[in-house]
Amino acid sequence: MPQGEIVRVRYAPSPTGAPHIGNTHTALFIWLFARHSGGRFIVRIEDTDRERYVPGSLETILEGLRWLGLDWDEGPEVGGPKGPYFQSQRLKIYQQFARHLVETGHAYYCYCSQERLEEMRREQAARKEPPGYDRRCRNLTSKERGEFESQGIVPVVRLKVPLEGKTAFHDLIHGTVTFDNRTLDDMVLLKSDGYPTYHLAVVVDDHLMEITHIMRGDEWVPSVPRHILLYQALGWEPPKFVHLPMLLGPDRSKLAKRHGAASVLGYKANGYLPEAVLNFLAIVGWAYDDKTEIFTRDELIQRFSIQGIGHTPAIFSQEKMDWMNGYYIRQLSIEELARRAMPFLAQAGLIDDKTDVAYLHRVMPLVQERIKKLTEVAGLIDFLFLEKISYDPALLIGKEMDRSATTRALESSLVLLKAQDSFDAVALEAALRPLAGQLGLTPGQLFGTIRVAISGKTVAPPLFESLAVLGRDRMLKRLAQALELTKTLR
RNA sequence: GGCGCAUUCGUCUAGCGGCCUAGGACACCUCCCUCUCAAGGAGGAGAUCACCGGUUCGAAUCCGGUAUGCGCUACCA
Numbered sequence: 167m168p169q170g171e172i173v174r175v176r177y178a179p180s181p182t183g184a185p186h187i188g189n190t191h192t193a194l195f196i197w198l199f200a201r202h203s204g205g206r207f208i209v210r211i212e213d214t215d216r217e218r219y220v221p222g223s224l225e226t227i228l229e230g231l232r233w234l235g236l237d238w239d240e241g242p243e244v245g246g247p248k249g250p251y252f253q254s255q256r257l258k259i260y261q262q263f264a265r266h267l268v269e270t271g272h273a274y275y276c277y278c279s280q281e282r283l284e285e286m287r288r289e290q291a292a293r294k295e296p297p298g299y300d301r302r303c304r305n306l307t308s309k310e311r312g313e314f315e316s317q318g319i320v321p322v323v324r325l326k327v328p329l330e331g332k333t334a335f336h337d338l339i340h341g342t343v344t345f346d347n348r349t350l351d352d353m354v355l356l357k358s359d360g361y362p363t364y365h366l367a368v369v370v371d372d373h374l375m376e377i378t379h380i381m382r383g384d385e386w387v388p389s390v391p392r393h394i395l396l397y398q399a400l401g402w403e404p405p406k407f408v409h410l411p412m413l414l415g416p417d418r419s420k421l422a423k424r425h426g427a428a429s430v431l432g433y434k435a436n437g438y439l440p441e442a443v444l445n446f447l448a449i450v451g452w453a454y455d456d457k458t459e460i461f462t463r464d465e466l467i468q469r470f471s472i473q474g475i476g477h478t479p480a481i482f483s484q485e486k487m488d489w490m491n492g493y494y495i496r497q498l499s500i501e502e503l504a505r506r507a508m509p510f511l512a513q514a515g516l517i518d519d520k521t522d523v524a525y526l527h528r529v530m531p532l533v534q535e536r537i538k539k540l541t542e543v544a545g546l547i548d549f550l551f552l553e554k555i556s557y558d559p560a561l562l563i564g565k566e567m568d569r570s571a572t573t574r575a576l577e578s579s580l581v582l583l584k585a586q587d588s589f590d591a592v593a594l595e596a597a598l599r600p601l602a603g604q605l606g607l608t609p610g611q612l613f614g615t616i617r618v619a620i621s622g623k624t625v626a627p628p629l630f631e632s633l634a635v636l637g638r639d640r641m642l643k644r645l646a647q648a649l650e651l652t653k654t655l656r
Numbered sequence: 657g658g659c660g661c662a663u664u665c666g667u668c669u670a671g672c673g674g675c676c677u678a679g680g681a682c683a684c685c686u687c688c689c690u691c692u693c694a695a696g697g698a699g700g701a702g703a704u705c706a707c708c709g710g711u712u713c714g715a716a717u718c719c720g721g722u723a724u725g726c727g728c729u730a731c732c733a
Contacts, residue, residue, distance in 0.1 A: 180733050215732055280731070287730090296658040297729060322731050340661070349659050349729090357731040364733050388660055388728040409661090416667095418725070449668070449681090456670035457680045476669080479726065483667050486682040496695075535695040546693090595691090602691095613691035625693045 173205025174378050177231075177238075178368070180212045181223040185230045186428035187482060188383070188413040188421040191447050195410050196381045197236045198448065198470040205378070209241030210371060213254045214361045230430035234440050235463065240375075248375040253367050260362035263370050263400065264323045264355050272399035273355060275321035276303040277314040298351030299324065323356040325365075325396065333391040337407045338379075338472050345391040353392055365389060369396045372405060381408040384479065385420070408472060411451040412479040421482060437510060437540030438487075442494040446487050450480045460493070492538035503530045507543045514544035516551040528635050532627035549621040550635055555644070557622035559651040564614040567607070569655050575605055575615045576649045580642065589638050591630035598630075619648035 177193040179185060185193075200207035209231070213219060228242060240246025250256060267273035276299075283299070290297045304326065306314075314321070327350045334344040355366040362370070372380060387409050397404040415425035422428065433443050441463065449459045453476070454469045461469065495503065504526040511517045517526070533546050549555050563572045578601055586597055602612040613629050620641055626632060633641050 178733090182733075212733065218732060276731090283730085291657085294657050298658090324731095343660070345659070351729085354731050359731075361731085363731070368733095383727095384661070385727055386733090391660095411662095412727075414726080420727075446668095451668090453669055455680090459669085459681060478662055478669095480669090481667060483682070486668065489682055492695090533694095536693065599691090608691090610691055617692065623692085627693080629691055 171378065173200060173203040174208060174376050175200050175205060175381055176208040176210050176372070176375065176377055177236075178210045178212045178371075178382070179227050180215065180218070181220060181227065182215065182218040183220050183223050183423070184429040184431060185223075185227045186421060186423065187430060187433070187447070188428070190230060190234070190430045191413050191451065192381070192383050192410055193231060193236055194234070194444065194447050195452065195470075195475065197238075198466055199379070199381065199408075199472065200239075201467045202470045206239040207237070208246070208248075208375065208377070209238040209251065210375070211242060211252045211254075212364065212367065213252055214364065214367055216359070216361065226429075226431060233430065233434055234444050253362070253371065256367075256371070257360060257362070259374070260356065260366055260370055261360060264362070264366060267325070267355065267399055268323060270399070271326070273323050273325050274304055274306070274352075275311060276324045276352075276354070277306075277311075277319045277321045278302060279319075296349070299353075301352055304352060320358040322354045322358050324352040324354055325392065325399070327352050327392070327395060333394050335390050335394050335404070335407055337387070337390075337409050339409055339475055339477060340387070343387065343390070345388075347391075350392060350395075355396075365392055365396065369393050369400070369402075373397075373400070373402050377405050379406045379408050381410060384409045384412050408475075411476050413450065414479050414481045416481060418481065425482075437542065438491050439494045439498075439506070439540075442491040443487070445494070446490045450482065451476050460490075488538045495537060495540070496535055498534070500527050500530045500534070503534055507540050510540045511544055511551075514548070516544055516548055521551075525635075532631055532635065536627065546627060549623070549626070550632070555622040557618060559648075559655055561618045561622075561624055562615055562648055562652060563655070564607075564611040567611055567615070569652060571605070571607065571611075572615055572655075573649065573652045575607060575612055576619060576645055576652065578605060579612075579616055580645045580649065583638070583642060583645065586638075589634055591628075591634040594633050595630045615648075616645070620644045 175196050177196045179189060179193075197207050199205070209228075211224060213224075224242070231238065238244065240248065241251045245251075253260075264273065268275065278299075286300055287297045303321075303324070328347045331347045332344050333347055333350075334342055336342050353365055354363050356362055368380075371377075390407060394404055413421040415421050415428075417425075430443070434440070444463060445459075445461055445466070448461060448466050448470075452470070452474050454461070454474060498506070504523065507530065508517065508526070511521075511526075529547050529550055532550075533543050536546060537543060562576070563569060567575075579598065582597060582601060583594075586594070588594075598612070598616070599609055602609045605612065614624065617626055617629050617632075618624060620629075620636060621632065636644075
């Protein structure tokens with residue numbers, strides 16, 4: 167990259183399904199590099215495989231990027247000076263370069279049928295030879311070509327890879343990597359349906375779009391020598407290469423759908439905060455120093471560097487992701503937490519448009535430090551929204567208590583609270599705590615029984631705060647209900 | 657099978673020749689706080705730096721080999 171030239175990097179997803187967290191990880195690193203260097207972040211859609219195309223996946227990919235705030239300067243929806251940004255709309259360009267390569271002797275037409283190629287590979291496997299095209303069509307005479315053409319066979323275009331020598335390239339993360347040309351076969355550049363393969367399309371587009379750094383996952387390293395050969399054949403200068411560490415599943419294999427909630431949008435649906443996902447993704451495969459791991463988006467942009475990127479593939483740790491999400495939830499203001507939790511509460515049927523936001527603001531402090539995901543809110547505080555709660559009456563009887571002790575506890579609490587005139591948490595605790603001793607119970611026993619009576623749960627937010635939010639009427643009603651229920655116990 | 661990349665606590669990582677008797681974080685354990693659950697605080701356990709050679713006064717750090725893992729090996733990306 168000449169001095170002063172602006173960084174241009176691209177994220178080039180294929181619309182073949184929902185974007186998983188591995189792709190997103192790559193996108194984030196590319197975006198961070200672009201923003202850090204004041205360059206351009208380009209999104210290019212590599213839709214050259216018509217068979218694997220999944221309708222709707224483009225929208226999902228873009229939504230995932232938007233959710234994380236990875237804005238793009240050129241690409242779908244925004245356009246740009248080097249478009250179109252869909253490879254399916256650039257077919258003529260690839261065909262033209264493919265033809266050019268054939269004319270200049272760097273590529274050739276291949277008429278081999280897929281059946282023959284498959285059989286060839288089977289035989290190679292049987293003979294324990296490395297698989298690869300046997301170059302049967304590499305030196306066809308024009309007469310032979312004419313015969314195939316007259317049979318109506320539509321050829322593919324293959325690159326004429328040098329039979330010997332070595333091809334090397336320099337990667338900003340891995341250093342110099344060298345390949346022996348003998349291990350490379352004559353790959354297809356243009357398929358018989360007129361679509362380019364990845365190899366042709368990526369080289370042509372990266373050049374035409376003036377990409378300065380090719381950033382992508384490590385799984386692409388083995389294809390670089392072929393691309394270098396293509397650059398040479400086309401007389402172009404290759405950009406810089408930056409191969410990013412891959413994300414692995416818990417079984418250490420390349421992260422894929424079968425590893426569970428691998429889709430970014432899945433994280434959104436499961437109650438993760440975009441800033442937490444962004445932060446977490448950034449610190450796997452990249453480190454700033456020996457201790458910092460919480461970064462705001464601006465800090466990430468400011469501190470990101472290729473030097474800090476690791477060489478090793480990394481296992482995506484769901485546990486740590488969850489911890490970080492919980493951490494970010496705890497940093498939210500009550501108002502913000504309420505705003506973010508609302509869709510999940512609505513989904514659980516606990517709130518609707520008419521729900522009082524001020525009430526939500528009173529509820530949120532009860533859950534803020536107890537959840538790791540927004541999806542957990544509803545289960546913790548449903549009793550504060552539901553008209554009626556149901557639970558197993560046996561839960562009312564606490565540790566080392568019996569039915570009569572439970573009944574007495576509920577009766578006494580009811581009497582005491584009926585006479586109570588102040589219903590904030592502090593006053594309620596001051597009133598109820600002494601009651602335990604009077605009943606010959608530990609505070610834990612008494613509070614446990616009341617907890618179940620008002621929430622239907624043995625694990626719930628703090629009792630007095632919960633009572634305060636519930637309010638006098640509802641708490642008395644629930645205690646009375648619980649008292650009724652004790653009659654069903656033996 | 658061939659080629660390529662990689663190898664520091666279970667996991668994510670710091671380390672780029674002496675500061676390392678290897679630091680941080682998650683998870684785990686103990687204690688404190690405490691009405692349950694959390695959160696928080698204080699501790700703890702956990703890595704002979706894959707292995708074997710070499711270079712060097714000195715190596716987790718440099719070099720070579722071995723092993724292991726992963727990736728690629730399609731008219732998929």
